[in-house]
Amino acid sequence: MNNKSIMKFIDLKGVGGPEVLVPQQQEIPSPEEGEVLIKVGSAGINRPDVMQREGKYAPPPGASTIPGLEVSGTVMEMGSGVSEYKIGDHVCALVSGGGYAEYCLAPSPQTLPFPDGITMLEAGGIPETFFTVWTNVFQRGKFKAGDSILIHGGSSGIGTTAIQLVREFGAKEIFVTASSEEKLNACKDLGATHLINYKNENFEAVIAEQTSGRGIDIILDMVGGDYVQKNINCLSLEGRLVQIAFQRSPVNELNLLPMMVNRLTITGSTLRPRTIDQKGAIAIKLKTHVWPLLSSRKIKVLIDSTFPLEEASKAHALMDTSKHIGKILLTTAHLE
CATH class of the missing domain: 3.40.50.720 (NAD(P)-binding Rossmann-like Domain)
Structure with a gap:
């Protein structure tokens, strides 16, 4: 992607309740060595996101300050050293931040292809909980x-x-x-x-x-x-x-x-601060032992509700009530 373009993302305007989650725009990031750029279709909401919003769980050094720890979407660009994916592949990824956005960078070892038969919406709710x-x-x-x-x-x-x-x-x-x-x-x-x-x-x-x-x-x-x-x-x-x-x-x-x-x-344990290699090792185990169960529908991603990316504050308000059953997901215009 030689010509820079703009993406929507959710910014944290301070510390507090769901109202501090505000839609903003910035340039789409470029992948560095070992990274893939994912055009996000779906992103999961998790308790650590709430803790980050409340000022209780800072991103690890070097991680994006944009909240969001899991995404699904389409590979748009690869950094040097990435050979296992090609542009257009559908993937889901565990990330240390940056998920509440239209585009997200992910380390290649933490990125996995969709299990067979799993939709892009469902895949957005897999990485954080399954890892x-x-x-x-x-x-x-x-x-x-x-x-x-x-x-x-x-x-x-x-x-x-x-x-x-x-x-x-x-x-x-x-x-x-x-x-x-x-x-x-x-x-x-x-x-x-x-x-x-x-x-x-x-x-x-x-x-x-x-x-x-x-x-x-x-x-x-x-x-x-x-x-x-x-x-x-x-x-x-x-x-x-x-x-x-x-x-x-x-x-x-x-x-x-x-x-x-x-x-x-x-x-x-906490998952977010662990190294890329450590998370990559978990990804290999999941692909071997769990992906077949997802593909066969022996296990499923239980989705409670979905919200457009711009309504992340409403999604967090729901999570704060603890009334949901299963996953709360954000969606973008790129959802397929």
Whole structure:
């Protein structure tokens, strides 16, 4: 693209509520070595975007300050050293920023072709949640067939992805928490076997009763706060707690004796600051193990709602209510 042209993007005009997300225009960026320029059709909205908007999660050094961590679209240009794609290819990508825009740069190793039969709209909701669940549940949590798992926030983008993946890979029992019967029923439809409404049930007591005191093998949590101790108390012998976010305080007083007695593993990770090579390694695993499941429609991208790019503030307002089930996506005029 020798002649520079202008793209729309969403800028953060300060820190605060959804109203700080404002449409702007700037020149389309050019890819550097190892990068692809994607004409964006769809972009996912994720909790880290909300945290960035609130001033709680700054982009890593060198990343775009434009929010947005996942996109799908069409390859328009490639930097030097990129040989696996050609102009016109349909791809989705995990990015460290820049997703809320009509054009987005992505490192080639973090870019993947669409799974067969997946639409551009659906592909925009794949990277962030699938990369996150794979690296945390399967790699750090060491999930294996026959394990039981508790997934907090079961109706979220992460939750709906995790339910389906562990179901397909042989989970024995899938416990989920959510805030309404509608959300729990959606989780059940995806394969959850034990439904806990955290508004009126104590998940620690429910799990103790339903597992006859044995506990859960893996817990995937993004709540934190007082959930941390409860999660520890819910784990089985050799159980694993995987922490991927803190919606409540990360600072807590804990009784860690159960960790020693039951030989527990407490781990967690953030995806955004990891290296391109590390994210690329996750991409390879997804293409090998998960893309066939998406292509066969054994698992799906659960889409709650879509908004035009210019209405990113409305999309964030919806996410702030936590009323959505599955993914919230932005779309551009380039959606095919």
